[in-house]
Amino acid sequence: MALSRFIAVVVLVILIAACSRNTASTSGNSGYTYNEPKSTDPNAYDAKPKEPVAPPVAQDTTWELVESPPVPTDGPQPAVPGDEFAKHEPWMTPTPGTYLAVKIKKTPCYGTCPSYTAAIYSDGRAFFHGERFVEQIGYYQGKITIAQVAGLIKLGYQNNFFNLAKEYPLDGNYIVDLPTTVLHLNSSKDNKTIVDRGNSPTELDVLEEATHNLLQSIQWLPIKQ
Numbered sequence: 001m002a003l004s005r006f007i008a009v010v011v012l013v014i015l016i017a018a019c020s021r022n023t024a025s026t027s028g029n030s031g032y033t034y035n036e037p038k039s040t041d042p043n044a045y046d047a048k049p050k051e052p053v054a055p056p057v058a059q060d061t062t063w064e065l066v067e068s069p070p071v072p073t074d075g076p077q078p079a080v081p082g083d084e085f086a087k088h089e090p091w092m093t094p095t096p097g098t099y100l101a102v103k104i105k106k107t108p109c110y111g112t113c114p115s116y117t118a119a120i121y122s123d124g125r126a127f128f129h130g131e132r133f134v135e136q137i138g139y140y141q142g143k144i145t146i147a148q149v150a151g152l153i154k155l156g157y158q159n160n161f162f163n164l165a166k167e168y169p170l171d172g173n174y175i176v177d178l179p180t181t182v183l184h185l186n187s188s189k190d191n192k193t194i195v196d197r198g199n200s201p202t203e204l205d206v207l208e209e210a211t212h213n214l215l216q217s218i219q220w221l222p223i224k225q
Contacts, residue, residue, distance in 0.1 A: 085193045086184045091139050091223060092119055092127040101149050103184040103193075104211050108132055113179040118215050122188070124149050126218055140220035148214065155210055156185045159203035162192050169199035181208050 086100060094100070102120040106113065108131070115132040124144045130136040156162065162185075174197035183204070184193040196204055 083184070083191070083193050085182055086186065086191065089117065089119070089127070089129070091129065093141075093223075094121045094127075095123050095125055098122045098125070099186065099188070100184070101186050102152060102211060103182075104208070104215075105180075105182040106212075107180040109179040110177040114212075115179070118211075120144065120149060120152075120214075122146075122149060126215070127223075128215065128218075128220055136220050139223040141223050142218035142220045144214065144218060152210065152214060153185060153187045156187070156207060159207055161185055161194070161203070161207055162190045164192075164194055164201065164204055166193070167195045168197060168201075168204070174198045183208055183211065 085105070086103060088094065088100065098121040100119055101122045103118070105117045106115055108115040112133045114134045116128060116130045116134050116136075118126065118128045120126045124146050126142045126144060128136055128140040128142065130138060130140070178198050181196045182193065183196070185191065185207075194204060196208065
């Protein structure tokens with residue numbers, strides 16, 4: 001009798017443990033699950049993902065960093081249909097045949113929050129405009145690998161970026177003196193822009209930090225204005 005009770009207890013413990021492993025923790029945004037924290041280390045991106053990503057460009061993707069020609073800084077600029085944020089800024093000079101894969105903007109706050117706008121194109125060419133409390137003030141260009149571009153897009157899929165809400169907080173109530181982060185990702189299959197004014201889910205926080213870290217790893221050269 002004692003042995004049978006012992007066996008029954010062991011079986012019960014095993015079943016409870018199995019159920020616990022299969023239960024995913026929920027995120028701050030209803031409608032999907034978030035299973036594990038993702039790395040924000042830019043070096044972790046350097047691998048091709050299975051998800052749809054930026055295709056290789058037709059021309060040779062190796063290029064030397066040189067001063068860009070003068071570009072206009074005023075006048076209306078064409079926007080991507082349906083998304084005013086996902087557009088070429090006048091100081092960006094992307095390689096012909098490429099498209100905007102990542103764009104991020106951080107607005108000022110009443111303190112020392114970094115304020116900048118940056119973009120990365122499908123061939124890895126990157127542009128940065130530093131405004132306040134960043135090392136690079138002004139206009140810069142740099143480059144990452146296509147694998148790093150693909151890796152950041154993969155991180156977006158892993159963190160359900162394309163299923164998140166378009167704006168946070170969900171109730172629209174935010175603190176005005178906190179900075180806003182606007183993040184756009186384009187996989188060539190899916191594209192989305194999210195405006196984060198606070199109280200955002202962990203998935204979005206991870207992607208914002210990952211993008212920021214990746215930008216910090218780039219060797220930036222000034223753009224001649």
